[in-house]
Amino acid sequence: MFKTIKTIISALFASILLLSTTTGSFAIDKLHFVIGGGAGGGWDGTARGTGEALTKAGFLKSASFENMSGGGGGKALAFMINTKPENTILVQSTPLVLRSITRHKGYVKDGGSGVISYKDVVPIAGVIGDYGAIAVAKNSPFKNFKDVVAAYKKDPSSVKMAGGSVRGSMDHLIGALAFQEAGADPNKVIYVPYDAGGKALAGLLSGETQILSTGLGEVMGARDQVRIIGITAPKRVSDAPEVPTLKEQGFDVQFVNWRGFFGPPGMSGSMKKEIAKMLGDVQKTPEWEAVRKRNAWVNIYNPDKKFVKFLEKQTEEMTALMKKLGVI
């Protein structure tokens, strides 16, 4: 019974998204997107947005979507590994790397013999990303990250850092990376976790904390209230050109919260390459641009081998940092 409901719902979504019918033949003409979280979340938006752009731009005849919550995405990962579904890709993001390092319960294999990581699925491509950002309230005495570091060095407990998730999460690591680069002990920075980016923002503006470390996307909506004093991008971003990078202030901190797609283990090399190419080509179309603009995404296309290299590097860097922070 539930299978039927699931099919009906997927079919419904597919038909909604199949607004424009396209002609021509494709090697891959339909894709099924597995989403490890509920509707309305970041993964959900990425998969549905990408699927919409791919079908509207004529790369695919149809795209279907399946939400599969549980274990912070672990359930969907396990589904990909265990059933190896055809024509199916999984949307994932930085937590895939972080949770495999912290041996998060949702990412431990059955029997607890090992941890699921990106190596257990086939990395296809990273498509979009969000840079980390450090923000302060508009009336804060801190004008740039140097001021923050100076205040911290004077009295480490005077700078409390808010973030939208738990200790050892991305929000925590973004700030910790910046402090580490500034020569401070990241473990001594008091990190105050909130259960969502919006609540962390409210915490900053209420004066409870002095700085906020989170994704740039989380603070874009509150640019009237906060001053973003540094982002973890290699250069300034076009959507917020007034925001300085940490790099230009002398702190070479680079961090991307990527979002990308993965295939089931055993996916053929040619299929992987074709989907990766499709995900890259679609970014040049106006249909993608419409979706991108609507979601305020930053295109960071990172296909195939480059993606694997990037994941390796991120794992290495984050493992070192998390050891320092004592979260693993």
Next chain:
Amino acid sequence: MIEGILIGLQTALSFKNILMVMMGCFFGTIIGMLPGLGPMTAIALMIPITYGFEPSTGLILMAGVYYGAVFGGSTSSILINAPGVPGTVATAFDGYPMAQQGKAGKALAIAAYSSFAGGTISAIFLLFAAPSLSKISLAFRSPDYFALMVLGLTAVSAFSSKGQFLKAMMMVILGLMLATVGQDSLSDITRFTFNNMNLTDGISFVLIVMATFAMSEALTIILKAKDPSRATEQISLSQLGSIKLDKDERNKMLKSIPRSSVLGFLIGVLPGAGATIASFLAYGMERNYVNEEEKQKFGKGSVHGLAAPETANNAACSGSFVPLLTLGIPGSGTTAVMLGALLGFGIQPGPRLYMTNPEIFWSVIMSMYIGMVILLILNLPLIPYIARVLATPRNFLIPLILFFSVTGIYLMSFNNFDIYLMIGIAVVATFLRLYNFPMPPLILAFVLGGLMEENLRRSLLISDGSFNFLWDRPLTAIILVFTISIISWQAYKSFKK
């Protein structure tokens, strides 16, 4: 401001926007009535459609779905004890008993009038005071939220009358325990998950409510099928569908509405609270206002107990637009999705929104009035028909309730495990019910427990481990003193007896 109101009216009254309000309210009501599906999912799926609309049109539609769902959610709470959205859980406390007494039509009518009043009154607050109210959004810090949650827990006393005190307290503790399952809110450590990854995200609030309310109620009815007191219950159809309130009921409702609107709206303005917390607080507070005789009726079909949370949840819903539009802070998942959509339209929320896009701000508020009227028109005439659900023979009604509970939970997570978990909790809850353990204290403790712990530990973190935060800020101290006086007053009274 007059100018703004005129711009808003002009925009809101355009044919397209009125159509959008109607559509939003209609879909919202339906989504609200179906247990499990919430406004967040609906709005998230709607975003691709709204793109290409004017930003104000898109926001009017999304807002309509949001308050429409909170409006409609009370229907399933009252009729089948299965709350449609988390914000209407408290509605079931008195709404469902009322329906069981053959007053389903009246209960639905009270819910509709209260929702209408709550939504309309709070839209007036929004109209006149939104800019200055943003200060309230930011006035609350973690210690204050902690104190607020403790205050909320005093609502438990509503269920602990007549020798039920110990049982109610045991359920509170069980609720607090269930709230600790899953990933710890401050560190990445998982608690009480038994190495099962399905539990790492914690137990969802809707699941607990569906298991302990709808499902276990249905199971209890089955088990008590031979109970003569239930079998003889014959509810006449005309009585069931009547929406006429007598003078006494009307007076009671009119007393509850103003105070619950103010309370609900203020709680809604706080980014760390929201409609669910607002409805629970309003329910608890309402019991402190009424006289001794009325107090005994709480949980057994009190008009006050139904009107207060219904008013408050709709008021909170409008209140949540204050931090969203004036600060760019989303207080809930639903408003976070709306903020994302706003940014996608290229709209920058904040104090400058009045200057840069006055039509958006004012037209959304204006559309709320239109929406409330539409919802009332949409809901009232339907009540006599909807109330007949209860006239369905039990042999059909109960399987239907079970079906909607199971599909509702499955549609939320698409995870089979949740169904098993729900059945397990429902079986335990049924046993507890048979021994007269009240379920609402468990729900209350579950929803407040997580927030209470999180805010307490965050306060400790910020104050470097010192408990001074309890009296350092006047706001925290005031709320705590208020809480203590309620508790001591109750204790004194029961001692005097």
